[in-house]
Amino acid sequence: MNSLFTAAIKYTQDNRSMRVETGLGKDVFLLRRVQATEFFSKLFTINIDLLSYEANIRPEDIVGNHMALFLGLDGNPRPLNGFVKSFVYSGLEKQGLYGYKAELVPWLWFLDKRTNCRIFQNQTVQKIIETIFTELGFYDFKFTLIDNHLPLEYCVQYQESDFNFISRLLEQEGLFYFFEHQADKHILTIGDNAAAFVFLDEKVIEHSSGSRSKFYLNQWQHRFQYCSGAFAQTDYNFENANLSLLTETPTSIKLANNSALERFEFPGNYNESQRGQNLTRIRMQQEESGYQIVQAGGNLNYLEVGKKFKLLSDEALVDDKKTFVISEISHQAFEGSYLDEDEDGKASSYQNRFLCFPEEVVYRPPLNTTKPRIDGVQTAVVVGPAGDEIYTDKYGRIKLQFHWDRYGEKNETSSCWVRVATLWAGNKWGTLNIPRVGQEVVVTFVNGDPDQPLVIGSVYNSTHMPPVALPAGKNYAGMKSKTVKGDVGGSNEFSLEDTGDSQQVKLHAKKDYNTTVGNDLNSSTTGNATYNVDGNNSSTVKGNASLSVQGNESASVQGNQDSSVQGNRSFSTSGNKTENTSGNAESTIGANESRNVASNQDLSIGSNQSVNVGSNQTNTIGANQQTTVSGNQTFSITGNQEISALAQNVSISTSATTSALSIAMNGQSQIALAVGGTSITIDPSGITLSMGASSVKIDATGVSVMGPLVKLN
Structure with missing residues (x-):
């Protein structure tokens, strides 16, 4: 031309x-x-x-x-x-x-141009992928799945493209994909089983050493590659801490010495045994997928990835009449009719090279896509339902809103339950301080996995300031809480003040304060101790109680004071004892009372005194007894009265009256009555009445009358 x-x-x-x-x-x-x-x-x-x-x-x-x-x-x-x-x-x-x-x-390539950080919860891999595809307006895809792919409780896309995120999820679940090209589009097929592979329109491909047709295979090499003999992995589930999650799957391909070659990985990223068994089986199948592969080539331009064919060959007899699935194909086509002097004078041509595997092979894609790691720490905000100040579960876990999460609604749906590290965590013992809604917490990630956040602390920010003004209060250390759904500003507090010469330990309970000591409680104060109780004060001592005061002790009771002693009660005072009662004083003794006064006893009563003795009364006085009555004195005795004395002197200033049905007086030596110069004397010898010079004496011999003048009738 x-x-x-x-x-x-x-x-x-x-x-x-x-x-x-x-x-x-x-x-x-x-x-x-x-x-x-x-x-x-x-x-x-x-x-x-x-x-x-x-x-x-x-x-x-x-x-x-x-x-x-x-x-x-x-x-x-x-x-x-x-x-x-x-x-x-x-x-x-x-x-x-x-x-x-x-x-x-392909259109899937565009997903590599969008990076994101987001959280998916309780969704299957299929649902996650469908969400991303439809968000971007892509609908040319289909799923061919038969395995039970469980929902992922918590799955994070972090600082990675949509394509990277989807690729690693597919590889993790053992899902392969390929594209089917049509005239105006290409359709993405995602599968986990051989049902995704359909026959080519030309089901049979011939491979012959004899005469060739126009379209043919000119290469067929079946390659076998060594693989490990088993795959094992394990993980840990804190909700069933004693359960072993170790799973193992041996290979179905028996090769020399491969039975001892086990691949072990941790963590397996699962929290229950069935899920672990499924993933371990998939990992072994991923290893086995590379065991045998066929390298072939020719000029058959209708070959497609994901399609299968039956081979007829008189050269590769071991593969004759077997079915293979195409897993990769490279096309090279050239149209040499446009220019007069094309390279090397080539005419139009088409050649391909492809890889395929026997249809009985369970194909799983290799784990090629790297999962992002978070090796440092981040902060997040504690969230929960509207109105809740503390939102937690039985493990003390909380929900978080990460700063990078644009999709979270800052409530209980923003994240999974996140564990909180504490100083101690024993069986029904340890420390507990649940971060509250609105607090900013420090988060690390177990094994650097974005899917496994762990809260390790809290930090202050502009909306949550420290409990004291800083830097003025820099010597303060301690812990101060906040009342939940109650008194605004209410709190409990334990604090230390370390300023020199002003050191202080402060314990503040907004309401009740309870202390339980299993054995001894010892408290020592080198200075003063002050106790202020606005309400009642009650102490119960099941054993003995002892109070030792080296100085003075003063007790002031503005109301009543009651003291009840079921056993004995003893007071010992080395010095003086003074009791002042502004009102009445009443003492009730259920049994005997004994008083011992080593020296004098003075009893002063400003008004009346009444003594009521239900039975006998005995007064024993080691020395003299003197009773002074400013007014009258009356004795009322319903029985007999006996007075026994070595001597008795009775002095009455005015008059004395004795009235009785009978009066008996007994003097062992003498009874004498005297008024002025008149007397009556009674002794064993007789009775003598004397008045001046006159006297009358009566004895056993008779009656003698003496006087200056004696008158007889």
């Missing part, structure tokens, strides 16, 4: 071995070369060389837009399509044509 002809007639893609379609219109681009690779569980890449009569194609009309390719001249060409990741102008070629290069990627 000469240059004059080509200058007048422009090339088209009609009847070419391949073509490209874009939104710019038909034949704006001519497809010259295709190098494309499709994978299992990886993004496909399509690199193409283009020719165009347009020298100034705007990149914004191409980059990010859809582009479709078709390989083959028959009525059913092989479609490949994607979105333009990059676009390059390579300069003027020949015959008025300009060269361009483009790289096409």
Whole structure:
């Protein structure tokens, strides 16, 4: 074809071995070369060389837009399509044509352009992926799942792209994916079983050493690779702390010495045995997926990743009539009819290289995607339901709102339950201080895993300031709480003041203060001790009580004072004893009372005194007794009265009257009555009445009357 002809007639893609379609219109681009690779569980890449009569194609009309390719001249060409990741102008070629290069990627590639931090709770991997896809407006996907993929209680996407996040979730669950290309789109298939693999339209592929048809396989190499003999892993669930979560799955592939080669990992990222068994089985299958793979090649342009075929071969007899699944394929296509002098004079061509595996292999994608780590600490805010100041569960766990979480609603749904580290944590003993809603806490992550936050402390901020003004109160140390749903500003407090010469330990209870001591309680104060009780004060001592005061003791009772002693009561006073009672005094003794006064006793009664003795009364006086009565004195005796004395002197200032039915007086030697100069004397010898010089004496011999004058009738 000469240059004059080509200058007048422009090339088209009609009847070419391949073509490209874009939104710019038909034949704006001519497809010259295709190098494309499709994978299992990886993004496909399509690199193409283009020719165009347009020298100034705007990149914004191409980059990010859809582009479709078709390989083959028959009525059913092989479609490949994607979105333009990059676009390059390579300069003027020949015959008025300009060269361009483009790289096409699947729509899933766009997810690598969005990074995020967010939390998913109680959702399956499928649900999480569907959420992300639909958020971005992608709907060309389907799931083919049969395994029981349990919801993930807490799953964090942290500082990573949506693509990285989805990729590691798929790998963790053992889910593979591939793309099915159609004329105007490519559909993402996500699966966990062989039902996702359907036959090619041409179910049988021949591999023969004899004559070849137009389309053929020219390479078939079945490779086997050594693998470990078992996979084991374990984890820990604090809610069932004594349960072993160790699981192990041996390989089904028996090779020399591989039975002793076990791969062990920790943590397995599961909290119950069944989940662990499923994940361990998947990990072993991931190892086994690389055991056997077939490398093949030819010019069959209809091969697709994720499709299966049956092999007929007279060369690879071991694989004859077996079914294989295509897991990777690389296409190389070239259209050599556009320019007079194309490279090496090549005509149009198509070749591919592909990988496949026997259909009985349970394919699992390898764990290639790295999970982000949080190696340092972060802070977060404690959250809970509206109106709750403390929101916790039986383990003392709390809910958090992380500063990076744009989706959290700052309530009890913002996170999973998060454990709180404490100084001690024993069985029904330890320390407990549950962070409250609104507090800022310090969070670390177990093994650096964003899915396993752990609260290790609290920090102050502009809305939650320290309990004292700083730096003025810098010598303060201690702990101060806040009343929950009660008195505003109420608190309990234990604090230390370490300022020199003002050191102080302060204990403040907003309401009740209870102390229980299992054995001894010793308190020592080198200075003064003051106790103020606004209400009642009650002390119960089941044993003995002892009070030793080296100085004075003073007790002031403004109301009544009651003292009850069930046993004996003894008072010992080394000095004087003084009792002052402003009102009445009453003493009741249920049994005997004995008083011993070593020296004198003075009893002064300002008014009346009444003594009531229910039975006998005995007064014993070691020395003299003197009774002084300023008024009258009356003795009322319902029985007999006896007075026994060595001597008795009775002195009455005015008169004395004795009245009785009978009066008996007994003197062992003498009874004498005297009034002035008149007397009556009674003794064993007789009775003598004397008055001045006159006397009358009566004795056993008779009556004698003496006087200056005796009158007898």
